[in-house]
Amino acid sequence: MTDEAQLRWMALGDTTRRPAVVMLHGGPGLPDYLGDVAPMVADLAPVYRYDQRGTGQSPWRGRHSFARHVDDLAELLDAWDVPRAVLIGHSYGTDLASRFCLTHPDRVAAMLLMCGPFVGDWRTGDRAERGRRMSAAQLERLHALEELPHRTEEQEVELLTLAWFTDHADPERGWHWAAQGARRRRPVNWAMNSELGAAGRADPLGEHLAELRACLPARAELLGGVDDPRPVSALESLALRLDLPLRRVEDAGHEPWLEQPNTVRAHLRRFVQGTLGS
Incomplete structure (x- = not known):
């Protein structure tokens, strides 16, 4: 990276095809864990994943900020020669995808937000x-x-x-x-988790929803497990505020591909195929 950090990334599928899919894992502070999800669509489009700095095989010590992580994704897209990407974020990865879209809307071909982002007072529930x-x-x-x-x-x-x-x-x-x-998913980078958590409280994504709605790509959706302890009502409210469809996965929680792999595979394939055909 421009600051000499080294990030581990992985690609699956034909990397000459465009647009490419980029999967953004959650945490914050965990390494990538979407290795079982990427093959669901890798025959349709190349799929890139990476360990966010300070996690997994991307060792780094320093202060974490949303701006730094957004810049990382932009630099990675440049390195992969991907001018516009289909972003599929999970959990905290939906926050990262949303903040990237706010900063670089021209680089987002489509965006699927899986099990997040959660804004407002969802923690009580x-x-x-x-x-x-x-x-x-x-x-x-x-x-x-x-x-x-x-x-x-x-x-x-x-x-x-x-x-x-x-x-x-x-x-x-x-x-x-x-x-x-x-x-x-070890070790957890608790410092990263704490710093990005504080950054999210200081600058809540919920205060940028009108701006986010205005810059969303033409193809964008929410996907959530009905039995996620994080209230699905929060995603329903977000879907209304962003004017996005919300696909609900029955009998599944925060990692719906584990409990309902066929349903999640069908949703992801439909979404990516629709993006390729648009």
């Missing part, structure tokens, strides 16, 4: 639903782990498993996926 899905002992243990000044590797895995299993509609399979993710 999220906390309440997570509390309902956890036992009192699990909730107490999660809080105890969060308060530890230092955690061992096993304690960190336990904390992430407790924090993530409620993301899914099926609690038993959700525990398996959360425990698996807790070991694979």
Whole structure:
């Protein structure tokens, strides 16, 4: 990158074809985890993914800001010779995609926002639903782990498993996926998470929705799991404010491709095929 940072990226499919799809993972502070999603559309268009700076195999130490991460994506598009991309963001990746669109609308061919962004007071409903899905002992243990000044590797895995299993509609399979993710998506860059969280509170995306609506590409959609603990009503409200369709995935939570892979594959393929035909 222009500041000498090195970012790990991956491409799947015929990279000579245009437009290209870029998948933006969530977190913030996690490495890329969309390796199971990319093949769903890689025969239709090339799919690029990358570890955001400071995560996974993109080692970096420094202050994190939305501007820096938006610039990273622009530089990567230049490196890939992709003038306009189809952005598919998940969770925090939807925030990054939205802020990139605000800054570089001419470089966004289409945008699919999956399980986000969540704006306004959605956290109250999220906390309440997570509390309902956890036992009192699990909730107490999660809080105890969060308060530890230092955690061992096993304690960190336990904390992430407790924090993530409620993301899914099926609690038993959700525990398996959360425990698996807790070991694979490591280490978490908690400093990055904290800094971008503070940046989001200082400059909420919700205050830019009118501007975002004005610069959205002609093809843009929201996709969300009905059983995500983050209230689907927040996505419904956002869809109205942005005048976008919201596709709901039944019996699925925050990572709907795990619980309903065929449904998510069909949505993604329809979306990308529609972009190629427009």
